[in-house]
Amino acid sequence: MTPIDGADTAWMLISTALVLLMTPALAFFYGGLVRGKNALNTMMMSVVSFAFVGVGWALVGYSLAFAEGTPWLGSFARAGLQGVGLEAFGGKFPHVLYMAYQGTFAIVTAALISGAIVERMRFSAYIAFITLWSLVVYAPVAHWVWGGGWLATMGALDFAGGTVVHINAAAAALVAAAMMGPRKDYARQAILPHNVPFVLLGAGLLWFGWFGFNGGSAYAASPGAALAFANTFLAPMATLLVWTLLDLKRSGKVTAVGAATAMVVGLVAITPAAGLVSPISALALGAFAAVPSYYAILFRSRTRLDDSLDVVAAHGVGGTVGALLTGILAEKAWGSPADGLLFGNPRQLGIQAVAVLAAIVFSGAVSFVLLKLISLFVPLRVTPREEGLGLDVTQHGEEGYARGEGALLILPEASKPSSSTALVAGLQPEGGRS
Amino acid sequence: MKLVVAVIRPDKLNDVLEALFRAEVRGLTITRVDGHGGETERVENYRGTTVKMELSEKVRIEIGVSNHFVEPTVKAILAAAASGEVGDGKIFVLPVEKVYRIRTGEQDEAAVTPVVAALA
Numbered sequence: 417m418t419p420i421d422g423a424d425t426a427w428m429l430i431s432t433a434l435v436l437l438m439t440p441a442l443a444f445f446y447g448g449l450v451r452g453k454n455a456l457n458t459m460m461m462s463v464v465s466f467a468f469v470g471v472g473w474a475l476v477g478y479s480l481a482f483a484e485g486t487p488w489l490g491s492f493a494r495a496g497l498q499g500v501g502l503e504a505f506g507g508k509f510p511h512v513l514y515m516a517y518q519g520t521f522a523i524v525t526a527a528l529i530s531g532a533i534v535e536r537m538r539f540s541a542y543i544a545f546i547t548l549w550s551l552v553v554y555a556p557v558a559h560w561v562w563g564g565g566w567l568a569t570m571g572a573l574d575f576a577g578g579t580v581v582h583i584n585a586a587a588a589a590l591v592a593a594a595m596m597g598p599r600k601d602y603a604r605q606a607i608l609p610h611n612v613p614f615v616l617l618g619a620g621l622l623w624f625g626w627f628g629f630n631g632g633s634a635y636a637a638s639p640g641a642a643l644a645f646a647n648t649f650l651a652p653m654a655t656l657l658v659w660t661l662l663d664l665k666r667s668g669k670v671t672a673v674g675a676a677t678a679m680v681v682g683l684v685a686i687t688p689a690a691g692l693v694s695p696i697s698a699l700a701l702g703a704f705a706a707v708p709s710y711y712a713i714l715f716r717s718r719t720r721l722d723d724s725l726d727v728v729a730a731h732g733v734g735g736t737v738g739a740l741l742t743g744i745l746a747e748k749a750w751g752s753p754a755d756g757l758l759f760g761n762p763r764q765l766g767i768q769a770v771a772v773l774a775a776i777v778f779s780g781a782v783s784f785v786l787l788k789l790i791s792l793f794v795p796l797r798v799t800p801r802e803e804g805l806g807l808d809v810t811q812h813g814e815e816g817y818a819r820g821e822g823a824l825l826i827l828p829e830a831s832k833p834s835s836s837t838a839l840v841a842g843l844q845p846e847g848g849r850s
Numbered sequence: 851m852k853l854v855v856a857v858i859r860p861d862k863l864n865d866v867l868e869a870l871f872r873a874e875v876r877g878l879t880i881t882r883v884d885g886h887g888g889e890t891e892r893v894e895n896y897r898g899t900t901v902k903m904e905l906s907e908k909v910r911i912e913i914g915v916s917n918h919f920v921e922p923t924v925k926a927i928l929a930a931a932a933s934g935e936v937g938d939g940k941i942f943v944l945p946v947e948k949v950y951r952i953r954t955g956e957q958d959e960a961a962v963t964p965v966v967a968a969l970a
Contacts, residue, residue, distance in 0.1 A: 601864070604864070605864040801933065801935070804859070804861035804862075804933075805861065806861075809892055809894070813892070813893065813894045813895050814894055814895065814896065815894065818894070819884075821884055821905055822884060822886065822903060822904040822905025823894075823901040823902070823903055823904070823905075824901060824902045824903075824904055825899065825900075825901055826893070826900040826901060826902055
């Protein structure tokens with residue numbers, strides 16, 4: 417029996433908390449990018465993932481991903497967390513911690529999809545979608561790569577989830593954005609971010625959390641974790657630098673929304689490679705990854721595809737570039753199980769490409785079926801009227817920035833159906849102005 | 851000269867601006883305001899507190915126009931601002947005593963006639 421190591425356990429405890437922070441961080445990142453009337457709805461799309469994906473993970477998802485099964489899927493052997501105890505699993509730390517750590521990945525991955533469908537998706541349909549998606553798409557793909565499935569056997573390298581998390585979510589995002597159609601104002605009027613400081617706050621917190629995402633994926637307080645940590649520090653800096661230069665060249669101005677996007681793209685790109693490439697390769701990888709995503713965003717905004725917050729350009733393109741560059745830059749000398757193309761193993765690049773394609777095809781196809789299925793029970797979109805008013809009021813009965821003027825307090829007695837005249841406190845507005 | 855004052859839904863502002871532009875109405879001022887036009891009050895919940903929102907966000911547009919421009923202006927707003935539901939807003943047409951263009955000191959009709967060069 418594997419002994420429990422105190423240092424490993426401590427690091428994985430911290431990493432789990434760090435990755436958990438990425439979901440509220442994503443809420444700020446996405447929330448700042450939408451219009452003020454949809455701020456709460458957008459943030460809630462991330463927050464609600466804790467509830468539905470998190471509980472689904474504990475009850476079924478974890479078992480489907482990590483219990484022994486076929487090369488394609490785990491089994492129900494660990495459903496309801498059966499046998500997930502204090503013994504070592506996945507490293508020299510308790511099984512229950514491994515389950516929690518993996519759960520934080522499932523939660524943030526499902527939340528990532530929301531960026532493609534903000535400002536128009538009905539909240540109940542969204543909940544149904546991410547809950548089902550986490551069980552029938554995320555869990556199998558996690559099994560393929562990390563649960564001893566067919567991609568693991570084939571030798572695909574995905575250190576912390578470039579394929580499982582980012583490409584997987586981006587494929588679902590692409591399909592969802594295409595099926596939902598664009599927002600009613602899309603390409604008719606400018607739709608501007610309502611709080612750019614929130615976007616930078618979210619991107620900064622994402623980076624902080626990502627140290628647990630990549631560093632924790634060494635599953636030990638080890639030199640490998642240190643390498644992943646250092647590479648997570650270096651790659652986004654290089655991406656930000658190149659992005660800044662591209663911004664300067666294009667418009668002569670360095671944008672804040674661009675900087676926030678660049679940090680996320682760099683983090684996405686280094687994710688599959690974090691513990692497998694040298695620090696200098698991480699810098700190169702980060703620098704290179706800026707270019708395709710930068711131009712993908714420019715291109716996408718001229719199309720009818722309203723992937724509103726550019727999940728595909730940031731996570732799909734960035735994730736694919738990262739996964740392929742992992743197949744080029746990986747080095748056994750830095751702890752990778754296999755060398756990449758640059759170090760004499762061209763076959764690795766092919767394996768990486770197969771893994772990327774498999775995730776895109778599977779996630780895209782199943783997401784399509786899930787959305788079709790859900791649309792049989794509830795419309796995927798809110799009505800145009802609700803879209804105009806904003807989803808904060810229509811979906812949640814709250815406002816992100818309520819001033820409270822003209823808000824009449826309804827006393828508990830008044831909420832009973834028997835009282836037809838509402839008993840209200842405070843001033844009645846004057847009836848004259850109408 | 852008249853002052854056309856319209857109170858409309860914020861989400862119709864872009865449509866109205868576009869309609870005014872097509873009607874060649876130039877020069878206007880907008881203000882974000884709160885108003886109540888008899889629409890069904892929204893009920894919101896914050897923790898244990900339930901509130902009825904009696905005021906809704908509206909946009910107030912003010913346009914000074916010469917007499918023969920009143921009708922196209924009003925028509926453009928009527929067509930673009932309507933959703934068909936209670937709360938679409940109002941248009942008021944008010945008489946104006948005097949208008950001055952600050953830059954040139956021009957008065958009345960000349961002051962509300964758009965300057966073509968200013969658009970270039």
